[in-house]
Structures are given as structure tokens and as C-alpha cells.
Amino acid sequence: MSTDSSSAASSASNGAASKSLADVSANRASHRTPGNNPIGSGLEARGVHAWFSKHHALSNVSLDFAAGTVTALIGPSGCGKSTFIRTLNRMHEFIPGAAMAGEVLLDGKDVYADGIDVTKIRLQIGMVFQKPNPFPSMTIGENVLSGLKLAQIKAENKDDLLEECLVRSGLWNEVKDRLDAHAGGLSGGQQQRLCIARALAVKPKVLLMDEPCSALDPGSTLRIEDTIVELAKSITIVIVTHNMQQAARVSDYTAFFLSDGGPGQMIEVGPTNEIFSRPSDQRTENYVSGRFG
Amino acid sequence: MSSAVLPGSATPKARQITTNPRTSDKVFRGVVTSFGFSALVLLTLIGIFLAVRGFQTFSTEGFHFVTGFKWDVSTDEAGKITYDMGIGAMLVGTVLVSTVALIVGVPLSVSVALFLTFYAPARIKTLLVSVVDLMASFPSVLFGLWGFFVLMPMATYWAKLIYKYLHWIPIFSAPQPYFERSPFIAGLVLAIMIIPIVTSVSREVFAQTPLDRVQAAYALGATKWGMIRAVVLPFGSSGVVGGAMLGLGRAFGETVAVYTILNLVFRPNWHVLFGAGGNIASLIILKWGEATGLETKALLAAGFILFLMTLVVNMAANFIVSRTLKSGK
Numbered sequence: 001m002s003t004d005s006s007s008a009a010s011s012a013s014n015g016a017a018s019k020s021l022a023d024v025s026a027n028r029a030s031h032r033t034p035g036n037n038p039i040g041s042g043l044e045a046r047g048v049h050a051w052f053s054k055h056h057a058l059s060n061v062s063l064d065f066a067a068g069t070v071t072a073l074i075g076p077s078g079c080g081k082s083t084f085i086r087t088l089n090r091m092h093e094f095i096p097g098a099a100m101a102g103e104v105l106l107d108g109k110d111v112y113a114d115g116i117d118v119t120k121i122r123l124q125i126g127m128v129f130q131k132p133n134p135f136p137s138m139t140i141g142e143n144v145l146s147g148l149k150l151a152q153i154k155a156e157n158k159d160d161l162l163e164e165c166l167v168r169s170g171l172w173n174e175v176k177d178r179l180d181a182h183a184g185g186l187s188g189g190q191q192q193r194l195c196i197a198r199a200l201a202v203k204p205k206v207l208l209m210d211e212p213c214s215a216l217d218p219g220s221t222l223r224i225e226d227t228i229v230e231l232a233k234s235i236t237i238v239i240v241t242h243n244m245q246q247a248a249r250v251s252d253y254t255a256f257f258l259s260d261g262g263p264g265q266m267i268e269v270g271p272t273n274e275i276f277s278r279p280s281d282q283r284t285e286n287y288v289s290g291r292f293g
Numbered sequence: 294m295s296s297a298v299l300p301g302s303a304t305p306k307a308r309q310i311t312t313n314p315r316t317s318d319k320v321f322r323g324v325v326t327s328f329g330f331s332a333l334v335l336l337t338l339i340g341i342f343l344a345v346r347g348f349q350t351f352s353t354e355g356f357h358f359v360t361g362f363k364w365d366v367s368t369d370e371a372g373k374i375t376y377d378m379g380i381g382a383m384l385v386g387t388v389l390v391s392t393v394a395l396i397v398g399v400p401l402s403v404s405v406a407l408f409l410t411f412y413a414p415a416r417i418k419t420l421l422v423s424v425v426d427l428m429a430s431f432p433s434v435l436f437g438l439w440g441f442f443v444l445m446p447m448a449t450y451w452a453k454l455i456y457k458y459l460h461w462i463p464i465f466s467a468p469q470p471y472f473e474r475s476p477f478i479a480g481l482v483l484a485i486m487i488i489p490i491v492t493s494v495s496r497e498v499f500a501q502t503p504l505d506r507v508q509a510a511y512a513l514g515a516t517k518w519g520m521i522r523a524v525v526l527p528f529g530s531s532g533v534v535g536g537a538m539l540g541l542g543r544a545f546g547e548t549v550a551v552y553t554i555l556n557l558v559f560r561p562n563w564h565v566l567f568g569a570g571g572n573i574a575s576l577i578i579l580k581w582g583e584a585t586g587l588e589t590k591a592l593l594a595a596g597f598i599l600f601l602m603t604l605v606v607n608m609a610a611n612f613i614v615s616r617t618l619k620s621g622k
Contacts (some may be wrong), residue, residue, distance in 0.1 A: 062482060121516035133505035137527040147513035150523055195509070202514060 019151045040235055041124070041205035042067045043088060044105040049263075050083045053097035059263035060102075063255055065206070067082045070228065070237040072247035072272065075257030076287070080264020081240045084257070085208050088238065089125035090118050106206070123151055130211040132191035134183035134198070141179035143194055147202040161201060162194035169197035189220025196227060200235075209229065209239040213246065225250050244288060248276055256284045313610075328469025339377035340600055347594025350587065354378050358594060364559045364580070367586050378591040380598065386476060389545040390551060393480020393565060394487055399537045401484065402491035407521060409492075410499040422496075426459040437553030438481035445554065448478045451565040466568040474556035482550050487540030496538060496616060498532025499525055511575045532615050538610030542603050548574035573599045 042066040050058035058080035063073050073081040086092040088102050090111060104111045111121045134143045144165050148155055155161050162179070166172040171193040175186070183194060192212060199207060208230070213221040221243075227252045228237060241247050247254050254276070255269035268281045279285045314322070347574075351360060353376075361379020368374050404427065409418050452472040459465040502525045510520040551572045557579055558569035577592050584592055 089512065092507065094508070094511065119514045119516050122512055127512035129505060129508060129512075131505055133503075133509040135506060135509070135523065135527075146510075146523060149512060150513050150515035150519045176329075180594075264434065 012168040013019075014119040026083070041107050042105075043125070043206050043236060043238070044101040044103075044108075045084070045088065046105065046111075048084065048087055048102035048104065049100060050087055050092060051097075052095060057267050058087075061257075062102075063264045063266060063269060065236055065238055066124050067236055068232070068234075069252045070232045070239065070250055071253040071255060071269075072251035073238065073240045073255050073257060074242075074244060074247050074268075074287070075264070077242075078264070079257040079259045081257040082167065082210055083264070084266075085210055088206075089122050089127055089208055091122075091127065096230060122201050123147075123153075124204055125206045125208060126199035126202065128195050128199055128207065128209045128212045129190070131215050132188055132195055134186070134191050135193050136182065136184045138183060140175050140183050140186070141181050142195060143183045143186040144160070144197045144201050147198060152200060153202060165200045168227075168231060169193045170199055170223060170230070171197055177272070187220070189216050189223060192216060192220070192224060193227060196224075196231075200231075203234065206236040206238065209237065211240050211242060214242060221246070248272060256281070256287060258283055298371075299448045308353065326579055340597070340604075343593050343597035343600055346590055347597045350378060350591040350594040353587075354591070359384065359598065360593070362559060362575075374586070376587050376591070378588070380573060380595045381569035382463045382493045382559050382561045382574065383573045383576045384598075385563065386555070386557075387545060387573050387599075389476045389563065389565060390480045390483060390555070390570065390572060391541055393477055394483035395537055395541060397481060398484035398487045399491055399533070402488050402536070402540075403495055403533055404602060405488065405492045405527070406495035406499055407465070409496055411517065411521065412527070425489050425492050428485075429493075432480055433486065433547060433550045434553070436482055436486055437550035440478065440550060440554050443475060444481060445478055448481055449473050452477055456566050464563060464565050467564045469567070474554055474568040474570075475566050476555065476562070477565045478550045479555045479570065479572070480565075481542045482554060483547055486547060486550060487543050488542060491533075491536040494536030495529065495533050498529040498536075498614075502528050531616070535610045535612075535614035538606050538613065542607040542610065545603050546574055547598065548572075548578055551575050552578050 043059055045063045045065075048058065048061045049056070060086055061080075063071075070253075073085060075081050083092065088104055088111075092098050092100060093117060094223065096158070100112070106121070106124060110116075111125075131159065133290075138146060141162055144162050145155070145158060147264075148161075161175075162174060171190060172188060173179075175194075178220060183191065186194060191213075196207075196212075213224050228239065231237060232250075232252075239247075239251065251272045253269060254272040256267045256275065257264050258267050259265070268275070268279060268284055270280070274286060276288050279288060354361070355394070358378055358380065360381050361377065362382045363377045363379050365377040366374065366465065367377075405421075409421055409425075413421060430433060449472045452475060453470075455465055456467060456470070506524045506528070507520060510524050550577040554570055555570045555575060556568045557571060557575055559571070560569065562569045563572070573595050577596055580592055582590065
């Protein structure tokens with residue numbers, strides 16, 4: 001699926017590996033807790049189940065994402081973490097036969113409630129995908145602003161917005177002289193940051209990132225991580241990752257997902273340095289120390 | 294052993310790699326190869342046949358054959374036969390009828406393809422796809438009869454309406470208020486006849502829209518229509534153009550349906566609503582039975598022109614479609 005730090009960690013001594021991840025997390029400049037960052041919106045999943053036709057993929061996940069925090073979802077392949085993140089902005093329902101149960105509350109309001117305009121939900125809960133997916137027929141500038149056109153939002157000053165989004169996604173200096181060039185000419189990492197800028201342009205309150213670095217080289221990965229840390233000052237972020245180093249580097253909270261052959265479940269959630277230093281569940285301990293996965 | 298080559302002293306020559314297939318394989322290969330080329334050979338032979346038979350007309354009439362508007366075979370009192378052959382009016386008519394067919398048929402087909410690809414529930418989709426495909430194999434004379442008896446009374450009324458309100462636009466004007474058997478009505482019938490091919494090509498291209506772009510649009514808060522406009526249509530546009538040109542190829546060559554409806558007149562008529570028109574294929578079927586001598590050759594020459602037009606349009610269409618499917622742009 002992707003390059004996985006756990007495979008490297010498993011060759012080292014397990015205790016040392018888990019300690020280093022905890023250290024990485026502890027080294028983060030400031031650990032934010034709910035309340036000390038008023039920007040962004042709270043997102044709350046309550047008893048979420050997901051099915052693909054008859055296959056029960058995810059069972060009873062309840063998870064709070066406090067406003068202005070970064071939460072990493074980790075776990076081995078097939079544990080339901082990508083399915084879970086896609087239920088949050090209602091992308092799950094595009095798969096034929098997909099179903100869900102439970103509630104997802106954005107600022108206290110159920111995004112699955114009757115009569116909700118789903119396109120407005122997705123405007124507030126943006127998403128960045130595994131593979132960079134800019135629109136190839138559009139220029140770099142048009143890509144960033146494409147969300148406004150799609151959702152028929154009027155921007156007061158498009159040039160300012162364009163610059164702001166590209167600065168926030170860390171791409172401005174590289175593309176400011178060629179905003180009229182086609183997006184296909186950018187490298188993979190640049191394309192992914194372009195996708196982040198595009199997601200930011202519609203001013204979402206929450207940003208979901210589904211393995212945003214798994215198709216990128218280590219250098220691009222680091223740049224995206226810097227971007228995430230920077231963005232976290234102003235927006236709520238949920239990130240799915242296979243890379244535990246990455247979870248330790250960028251997240252405030254970490255949730256561990258696991259499937260024991262049946263539907264995926266959330267085993268535990270906590271502050272990232274606790275999950276990596278003293279997890280309460282043995283299975284989490286095994287995973288973060290590289291004993292499986 | 295005297296010319297031993299030291300390792301690394303020279304680049305070795307690439308070896309010739311050969312295989313020796315079994316006889317049965319050779320026979321099979323021969324059979325499929327010859328059948329595979331048969332289509333090409335047939336097409337070439339037909340082209341050569343038309344060109345050779347029509348050659349005399351090209352040489353006597355010259356460029357006048359394409360630009361002339363008369364089609365006269367007259368015998369004077371001395372028994373001398375004079376010919377004045379020109380398919381200009383027929384060319385004008387062919388283009389006019391085909392244009393109407395495309396203008397009406399392509400938007401219809403694109404809508405059908407979008408509905409089938411993105412909106413139709415699975416069951417309805419299966420049903421509609423087979424119905425649309427069935428339309429392709431429906432005999433064209435039946436389209437013609439239906440067009441004559443069912444569509445024409447209605448379409449004549451529409452033509453009158455268009456004439457009443459838009460006659461100040463040159464193409465919608467008419468020298469006399471005669472609106473039956475017009476290029477407009479023939480074009481409407483042709484529009485229906487090109488729906489299957491345009492729809493199926495468009496559907497094929499739309500279905501290949503990359504899923505990640507579709508999801509990107511939805512994740513930005515796009516409605517379904519917004520997603521189609523931003524992702525599907527840019528991706529599929531050249532495929533639609535290719536499909537439309539395949540439809541145009543069919544429209545050029547369609548004979549019986551147009552012949553049933555159109556009032557063939559040897560006079561160039563650009564008034565789309567006026568009941569007078571031309572069509573090369575219909576010309577051939579109209580004159581064939583009574584033609585003799587040079588006139589037969591002139592008809593074959595007209596056929597050769599039609600053959601070239603269809604060939605060029607179809608080749609362009611295939612090129613555009615295959616380029617779209619390959620590049621994935």
C-alpha cells in the first residue's frame with residue numbers, strides 16, 4: 001500500500017522504536033488541547049457503522065475531533081480508517097451499495113439529517129485524497145479557484161484569495177510566476193499541495209486528508225507535513241496515515257483502528273504522545289511498536 | 294579460437310532472435326491475416342471501381358461537375374445527346390441536411406449518454422442501452438416512412454412557427470411558403486438515426502472519466518451537474534466530437550430515409566425550411582433506374598465524391614476518438 005515506517009521499526013528493538021515515536025510527538029512545539037484554539041469547527045462521530053453492500057466494514061466508531069486540533073487515524077490496511085474518514089464528509093455514499101449508521105455532527109448538527117444539502121456539507125468539510133488529483137484541463141490558478149466556481153461562491157478578491165491559499169499550502173513561491181500554466185506540469189508533491197490550496201479556497205472548517213503523502217517521495221512528504229502543522233493553526237484536521245512517524249510529527253491526537261477479521265473498530269484514542277508511549281490497549285502497543293501491521 | 298574476444302573489449306552485436314512456429318499456427322495466422330486485410334482490400338477496390346467508372350465524367354465535366362447545378366440529359370432533333378452534369382445542388386443539400394442532423398442529434402445524444410452514465414438506475418440503464426443500440430439496426434426505410442407520415446405533419450407546423458418568427462434570419466427564410474419535404478424535416482429524421490452511434494461513443498468516453506477527478510469535484514462541494522461540467526465534459530469533449538463525426542459520416546451516406554422525405558430539386562437551396570433540397574445518395578437512387586450511358590458514369594462519379602467525403606469524415610472521427618481514449622486527457 002505505501003512505504004511504512006513500521007517495517008523499518010520492526011527490525012529495531014521494539015521498546016526503542018516506540019520510545020522514539022513518543023519523543024517525536026513530545027518534541028512538537030506546543031500540544032494543543034480543545035479550547036485553546038478557537039478556530040475551525042468541532043466534528044463528532046457517534047456510533048458510526050459502515051457497510052459495502054453486505055460487508056460490514058466499520059463498527060460503532062465514536063470519536064470527537066475538537067476544533068483546531070489535528071487527529072491522526074492509524075492502523076493496518078483494511079481496518080476501516082479510510083472508510084471512516086469518508087463517512088465524515090459523505091463521500092462514502094458514492095460507492096454503489098454503501099450504507100452507514102450513526103451520526104456525524106458538525107458543530108452539533110447531523111450532516112446526515114434529512115433535508116441537508118450535501119454539497120454544503122462538503123464545502124465545510126474539505127478533503128485531500130491519496131493521489132494528487134488536480135483538474136488537468138485547468139491552469140494552476142483555475143484549479144485553486146475551481147471550488148468557488150463549482151459551488152457558485154463569489155469571492156471578493158480572487159487574486160488575494162488565490163495567493164492566500166497558495167501561501168498557506170506552501171506552494172506560492174514555486175508557482176507564483178506561472179499561475180497560467182497547466183497543473184499537469186507540476187511534480188507529484190506540488191500537485192498535492194495544489195490540491196490542498198484548492199480545498200482551502202472554499203474556506204472549509206474541517207480538512208480531511210486521506211493518506212495525503214502515500215504517493216509522494218520523502219522530501220515532498222516533509223513539505224506537506226510542514227504545511228499541515230501550519231494549517232493546524234486555523235483549521236481542524238483529520239489525517240489518515242500509514243506512517244506512524246508522520247502521525248507522531250503532525251498530530252495532537254491519535255486514534256488506532258483495527259480489524260480482527262470482522263468489521264474495523266476503533267481500539268483507542270488519546271493524545272498522540274500517550275498513544276505512542278503508554279497506550280492502554282495491548283493491541284495498540286503491539287502496532288505502534290511494530291510487532292505487526 | 295584465435296579471435297577470442299576479451300570481455301569488455303567490444304560491444305557484442307545483438308543476436309537475431311527467431312522462432313519457428315508450428316504449421317497449424319502458420320495456417321491460422323495466414324487465415325486471420327487475409328481476413329483481417331479483406332476489409333481494407335474491399336474498401337480500396339470499391340474506391341477504385343467508382344473512380345475508374347466515373348473518370349470519364351470528371352474529365353469531360355471537370356470541376357464543373359462539383360460546382361454545377363444542372364443535371365440535364367437532352368436529345369436534340371438530330372438525335373445527338375448532350376449532357377450537363379453538376380452535383381453542386383446535391384452537395385449543398387447534403388451539407389445542409391447533415392448540419393441539421395448534427396445540431397439536433399448531438400445535444401440529444403450527449404444528454405442520453407449523460408443520463409445513462411450518471412443518472413439512470415442500473416435496470417433502466419440496461420434497458421435503455423439495448424433500446425438505443427436497437428435503433429442502430431432499425432431499417433432506415435422505416436425511419437423514412439415514419440418521418441413522412443408521422444413526423445412531417447408536426448415538423449411542418451414547427452417550420453411554419455420558426456418561419457413566422459425567425460424569417461428575418463436568412464437561413465430561416467423561404468422563397469415560397471412551402472414547408473413540406475424540406476431539408477429541415479429530413480435533418481430531423483437523420484438526427485434520430487445518428488443518435489445510437491453518437492450516444493454509444495459518448496457513453497464510452499464519459500464512463501472513462503477518472504474517478505479521482507470526479508471525487509475531487511464532489512469533495513469541493515460540487516453538485517452532480519457542476520461535476521459533469523467541470524470534469525466529465527472537458528474530459529469527454531473530444532470523444533463527443535469524434536462521435537459526432539461518425540454520426541456525420543452516417544448522415545452523409547444515408548439514402549432511403551432522406552429520399553423518402555426530401556423533395557429533390559436541382560437548384561441550390563440554402564433555405565433550410567423550404568421544401569426543396571438535394572442529397573447525393575438520394576440523387577443516385579433517384580436517377581439510377583433510368584440512367585444510361587454517360588449519366589450512369591456521372592452517377593458513379595457522384596458516388597465517388599460521396600465515398601471520399603464519408604471516408605475523410607470517418608477517418609478524422611476515428612483519429613479523434615482513439616486519441617481521446619489513449620491520452621486520457
